[in-house]
Amino acid sequence: MNTVKLTINGKQYEIEKGTFVLKACSDIGIDIPTMCHDERLVPSGSCRLCQVEVEGWGKLHTACTTQVKEGMVIHTHSEKVVKARQDLLDMLISNHPLDCLTCESAGACKLQDLCYEYGITEGTYRWEMSKPYYDDTNPFYTFDASKCILCGLCVRVCDELQGTNAIGFENRGFETLVATPFGEGLENSTCVSCGNCVSVCPVGALEPRSKMKFRQWEIETTRTTCSYCGVGCQMDLKTKNNRVVGVEPAFDAHNEGLLCVKGKFSYNFLSHPDRLTMPLVRKDGVLVETTWDEAYNVITSKMKQTKEDFGSDSFAGLTSARCTNEDNYMFQKMFRSTLGTNNVDHCARL
Amino acid sequence: MTNSIQEIKGTDAMFIIGSNTSENHPVIGAIMKQAKKAGAKMIVADPRRIEMAEYADVFLQLKPGTNIALLNGLMHVIIEKGLQADSYIDEKTENYEELKRLVKDYTPERVAEICGVDAQDIIDAATIYGEAGKAGIYYTMGITQHTTGTHAVMSISNLALLCGNVGIESAGVNPLRGQNNVQGACDMGGLPADLPGYQKVFKPEVLDKFQDSWGSKLSNKVGLTITEMFKAIEEDQVKFLYIMGENPMVSDPDTNHVRKILDHVDFMVVQDIFLTETAEMADVVLPAAAFAEKDGTFTNTERRIQRVRKAVEAPGEAKADWIILMDIMNRMGDETRYLNPAIIMEEIASLTPSYGGVTYKRLETESLQWPVPDQNHPGTKFLHKTAMARGRGLFMPVEHVESAEITSDEYPLILTTGRILYHYHTMTMTGREDGLNKLAPSSYVEINEASANKLGIENGDRVKIYSRRGELETTALVTDIIEEGVVFMPFHYTEGKANILTNSAIDEIAKIPELKVAAVRVEKA
Numbered sequence: 001m002n003t004v005k006l007t008i009n010g011k012q013y014e015i016e017k018g019t020f021v022l023k024a025c026s027d028i029g030i031d032i033p034t035m036c037h038d039e040r041l042v043p044s045g046s047c048r049l050c051q052v053e054v055e056g057w058g059k060l061h062t063a064c065t066t067q068v069k070e071g072m073v074i075h076t077h078s079e080k081v082v083k084a085r086q087d088l089l090d091m092l093i094s095n096h097p098l099d100c101l102t103c104e105s106a107g108a109c110k111l112q113d114l115c116y117e118y119g120i121t122e123g124t125y126r127w128e129m130s131k132p133y134y135d136d137t138n139p140f141y142t143f144d145a146s147k148c149i150l151c152g153l154c155v156r157v158c159d160e161l162q163g164t165n166a167i168g169f170e171n172r173g174f175e176t177l178v179a180t181p182f183g184e185g186l187e188n189s190t191c192v193s194c195g196n197c198v199s200v201c202p203v204g205a206l207e208p209r210s211k212m213k214f215r216q217w218e219i220e221t222t223r224t225t226c227s228y229c230g231v232g233c234q235m236d237l238k239t240k241n242n243r244v245v246g247v248e249p250a251f252d253a254h255n256e257g258l259l260c261v262k263g264k265f266s267y268n269f270l271s272h273p274d275r276l277t278m279p280l281v282r283k284d285g286v287l288v289e290t291t292w293d294e295a296y297n298v299i300t301s302k303m304k305q306t307k308e309d310f311g312s313d314s315f316a317g318l319t320s321a322r323c324t325n326e327d328n329y330m331f332q333k334m335f336r337s338t339l340g341t342n343n344v345d346h347c348a349r350l
Numbered sequence: 351m352t353n354s355i356q357e358i359k360g361t362d363a364m365f366i367i368g369s370n371t372s373e374n375h376p377v378i379g380a381i382m383k384q385a386k387k388a389g390a391k392m393i394v395a396d397p398r399r400i401e402m403a404e405y406a407d408v409f410l411q412l413k414p415g416t417n418i419a420l421l422n423g424l425m426h427v428i429i430e431k432g433l434q435a436d437s438y439i440d441e442k443t444e445n446y447e448e449l450k451r452l453v454k455d456y457t458p459e460r461v462a463e464i465c466g467v468d469a470q471d472i473i474d475a476a477t478i479y480g481e482a483g484k485a486g487i488y489y490t491m492g493i494t495q496h497t498t499g500t501h502a503v504m505s506i507s508n509l510a511l512l513c514g515n516v517g518i519e520s521a522g523v524n525p526l527r528g529q530n531n532v533q534g535a536c537d538m539g540g541l542p543a544d545l546p547g548y549q550k551v552f553k554p555e556v557l558d559k560f561q562d563s564w565g566s567k568l569s570n571k572v573g574l575t576i577t578e579m580f581k582a583i584e585e586d587q588v589k590f591l592y593i594m595g596e597n598p599m600v601s602d603p604d605t606n607h608v609r610k611i612l613d614h615v616d617f618m619v620v621q622d623i624f625l626t627e628t629a630e631m632a633d634v635v636l637p638a639a640a641f642a643e644k645d646g647t648f649t650n651t652e653r654r655i656q657r658v659r660k661a662v663e664a665p666g667e668a669k670a671d672w673i674i675l676m677d678i679m680n681r682m683g684d685e686t687r688y689l690n691p692a693i694i695m696e697e698i699a700s701l702t703p704s705y706g707g708v709t710y711k712r713l714e715t716e717s718l719q720w721p722v723p724d725q726n727h728p729g730t731k732f733l734h735k736t737a738m739a740r741g742r743g744l745f746m747p748v749e750h751v752e753s754a755e756i757t758s759d760e761y762p763l764i765l766t767t768g769r770i771l772y773h774y775h776t777m778t779m780t781g782r783e784d785g786l787n788k789l790a791p792s793s794y795v796e797i798n799e800a801s802a803n804k805l806g807i808e809n810g811d812r813v814k815i816y817s818r819r820g821e822l823e824t825t826a827l828v829t830d831i832i833e834e835g836v837v838f839m840p841f842h843y844t845e846g847k848a849n850i851l852t853n854s855a856i857d858e859i860a861k862i863p864e865l866k867v868a869a870v871r872v873e874k875a
Contacts, residue, residue, distance in 0.1 A: 139785030139788045160384070161380060161384060162380050163379075163380055163384065163387070163405075192376070192771060193772075193785070193789065194376060194380075209785075220661075222660070222661035223657070223659060224641070224642065224657065224658050224659045225530070225647075225648045225650070225656040225657065225658050226530065227641035227642075227648075227779075228530060228779075229374060229375050229376075229527075229528060229529070229530065230375070230526060230527030230528055230530060230531075230532060230650055231375050231377045231378055231526075231650060232648055232649075232651065232652075232656055233377055234656065237642055237662075239661050242662045242663050244642055254356050254652070254717075255377050256356075258377045258380055258381075259377065260376030261376075261772065261786070262772075262780060265785060266779065266780050266783040266785075266786055267642070268783055268784075269623075269624075269640075269778075269779040269780075269782040270640055270642055271665070272782045274624055274625070274782065275624065275637075275640075275665045275666075275668070276622065276624060276625060276629075276636075276637035276638070276666075277637055277666020277668060278637060278667055279634065279635065279636050279637060279667070280632075280634065280635040281634050281635075282632070282633045287625075287635060292667065292669075292677075295634055295636060296678060296681055298633075298634055299634055299678060300678060300681045300682055302590065302633075303590065303682060304682075306589050306590045306617070309589075310589050313573075313587070313588075314588055314589040314590060315589075315590045315592070316573075316574060316579040316582065316583070316588045316590070316592070317592040317593070317594070318576065318579075318593045318596045319535055319538075319595075320531075320595030320596055320671075321530070321531055321532035321534075321535045321595075321596075322529060322531065322595045323531065323594060323595050323646075324534070324644070324645075324646025324647055324648060324658055324671070324672070324691065325531065325535075325537065325538050325646060325647045325649060325695070325698065326646045326672050326694040326698070327594070327646065327670070327671035327672045327675070328535045328538035329538045329539070329672075329697070329698050330675040330679075330694065331540065331594055331671070331675055332538060332539040332540055332545075332546070333564065334678060334679050334682075335592075336539075337564045337566040337568065337679075337684060338566070338678075338682045338683075338684050340566075340567065340568070340569055341569055342542050342543070342569050342571060342572060342573030343542060343573035343574045343579060343588070344539070344540055344541070344542060345540065345541060345573070345575050346532075346535050346540045346541075346596065347529070347532075347576070347596050347598070347601055348532050348535065348536055348540075349494070349495070349860065349861065349863065350601045350863075350865070
């Protein structure tokens with residue numbers, strides 16, 4: 001058999017060999033807190049919040065890096081474990097600004113959620129906070145080291161998934177900082193602004209810049225398909241008051257939580273003042289606003305006249321590789337069925 | 351793509367040719383880098399030392415317009431070394447002897463000379479591809495935008511068949527499609543010879559089916575391609591041009607010529623989300639809803655049919671494209687009303703065998719890649735698993751032919767064009783994003799250090815570029831990622847628009863213009 005028998009929180013389970021304890025628990029519905037774990041990455045065990053007690057193993061072990069073994073007896077929420085998590089959260093929050101009132105990530109912050117869950121109201125460690133470091137040289141997102149909990153997700157995503165390696169850890173111990181090589185700032189790094197680091201930051205350290213202020217709980221999300229290249233990444237549009245204010249990648253799709261700079265950040269064209277809002281017709285050589293009714297009349301009377309005078313093949317249409325299947329279907333149907341010609345093409349070759 | 355994006359992770363070797371993947375398909379580029387890290391080999395062939403080249407085991411910096419010679423050279427080495435898939439060739443292909451005879455003359459030394467690469471690199475690349483159990487080829491417009499584009503695609507198919515890489519997982523022939531729904535636009539019959547699902551307009555049984563469904567008389571005459579439409583406008587055969595969501599004034603070759611044509615056409619309707627360079631020339635402009643403002647589906651490069659969902663209202667009186675078209679059809683006498691795009695998809699599915707099992711209901715819970723012939727079919731991860739579409743894979747050996755335009759004393763450099771990471775196509779969307787404009791503000795030309803030095807050009811200098819079709823001014827970006835004799839321009843920008851210079855000579859089979867090779871002269875402005 002390729003499975004092992006073990007006990008978790010007093011219940012017996014049979015689990016596939018090689019499975020990490022964190023995954024095993026998550027599969028059976030036990031929620032273990034973690035801030036550095038990501039299914040797509042090599043487990044790092046850096047935040048240590050997923051620690052569990054294994055009977056007879058002495059100290060606590062991080063569930064994300066420990067594989068299941070025959071006969072293990074695991075406690076995920078014992079008094080000892082909960083105390084350890086509380087201590088860790090206390091340490092983190094002691095070196096974290098308590099600016100949740102103004103923090104953009106409030107409501108979507110794992111540190112906030114876990115402090116709430118574990119009853120941590122303030123940090124009890126009194127020492128000097130980490131030196132402030134702020135990088136606002138990237139046009140799409142900012143980095144505030146004072147909010148960084150050093151989970152390493154951004155660094156690992158940039159390395160393991162995106163393959164760009166623009167950021168890494170600098171210094172050691174309490175001085176540790178996520179930074180670009182030689183501290184030259186994101187602007188002068190190899191960063192390609194994909195924002196895949198921003199998408200995984202569990203706190204407010206990496207923040208997308210948004211043209212509109214919003215609170216996370218005011219947001220509605222809509223799953224859709226990116227409209228740029230043919231990869232067709234799945235993503236969630238975040239909207240408030242009929243306006244797109246942000247984009248999050250879908251993790252359960254072929255793009256596996258990744259986007260590029262255009263998909264992640266280039267959505268402001270939607271609400272740009274240059275958008276066409278009314279039909280236009282040319283009058284005395286100039287395009288002027290008109291009603292749909294008039295625009296349709298101009299088009300259809302010209303269509304009828306052209307068909308009568310010159311026949312169906314005097315029409316030609318360029319349909320669009322940017323529009324939906326349904327739009328394209330209707331376009332070619334209009335040309336073939338209504339106008340009677342196969343003169344339909346598009347920019348597949350460009 | 352014959353295969354799927356996620357399958358890249360399982361491949362033994364990737365051959366990337368004519369694709370600047372990390373800039374034009376960034377997420378696929380990232381997945382390729384992940385595969386490389388996990389141990390797959392990578393071969394990159396491109397006229398520029400693009401980012402993917404940094405990851406490659408072998409990088410072939412070939413001269414623009416020499417893809418076929420290179421591919422033939424690789425096949426020559428594979429056969430010479432006996433790395434071809436003999437039993438696969440016997441069982442699943444035909445015309446192998448002809449291929450063998452043709453590539454015999456493409457020795458690494460001769461190909462090295464034509465392509466401007468090292469003979470040993472050709473041997474190394476061929477060995478990697480030939481020895482790999484599962485190898486995928488990934489290409490884009492660097493292969494197709496040549497007067498020999500179709501032949502280059504055939505060469506790619508030859509190479510894949512030679513090593514048994516068609517019809518297996520994590521391999522295949524994989525064009526990475528540039529536009530979000532270029533696959534879908536083709537699938538839906540946005541082509542002059544094809545009704546939805548590539549059903550030919552000249553086949554009586556096809557025409558009967560659509561005539562019955564639509565209740566109208568259809569033409570069985572193959573229509574015009576873009577290039578032919580433009581010619582027909584010049585010759586007063588086409589009077590009425592309707593453009594939906596395209597901007598040929600920026601995207602098409604030989605801009606001056608395009609302008610003349612759009613000026614000449616009797617009546618033009620443009621339906622778009624912005625007043626594009628093309629819309630400015632229209633008689634009627636119709637405001638359309640953008641992707642976030644409507645429901646529908648896009649079909650991605652791996653044939654995956656995915657939902658587009660309305661998240662916000664369209665601005666002002668803008669309407670979804672399908673509604674505008676339906677309104678016009680209704681006013682022209684076709685009474686059919688569709689309540690929503692889901693109903694249109696029902697009609698598509700009823701008429702298009704490869705979309706036969708697609709419904710909006712299924713798309714809520716399933717991810718479907720065509721062909722999906724019926725309701726119970728799970729979709730198709732990779733093509734040609736049991737047999738090739740035509741029965742046996744046909745080798746189509748082709749010779750290397752020079753580009754339509756070659757360099758001369760007056761135009762001594764080759765201009766090649768492409769996209770960059772920070773902009774998309776004609777910039778109607780990305781050009782309105784402050785951050786992107788900050789990162790990539792204006793047009794430029796990449797020129798090799800030595801070429802620049804000879805012309806007295808320094809990095810950042812303003813330069814003039816001339817071709818047989820026009821001239822423009824832009825900024826020089828002096829670099830070592832491109833070789834002497836070749837210059838590169840992104841085609842996005844309206845100011846310093848690369849397509850003023852490009853050649854509209856086309857591939858006779860696919861009618862694709864040779865945007866990747868034009869002869870030019872560069873001077874300090």
